[in-house]
Amino acid sequence: MTTFTSSLPNELLEQLAQKSKKLGLPKNRIIERALSIYLEQLDKAEYIQSYRMAGQDEEIMNIAEEGMAEYVKQLPK
Structure with a gap:
């Protein structure tokens, strides 16, 4: 593990100290978990944004619609 x-x-450090004491967890463990959650949220936001952009791309939407048409043909009747 690397030191950072x-x-x-100060206000944030005070809140961290209070939570650390209340939860009985080391401050670095709380920071590690919070950063992990935050980075996951950034990844999710990036993923969502890519879908929004794809939804505005006419060529991608045409490909998706063609794929859905083929899928519907394969469904049992």
Whole structure:
């Protein structure tokens, strides 16, 4: 594991200390988990944005519609 040093606002550090004490968890564990969750959310937002952009691309939408038409043909009647 690598050591990382950073500056944080005093108010945020106070909140972190309070949560650490209340939960009985080390501050670094809380920061690690919070950062992990935040990075996952960024990935999800990027994924959602890519779908929104694809939904506005006429060529991609045509390909998707063709694929859906083929899929519907394969469904049992």
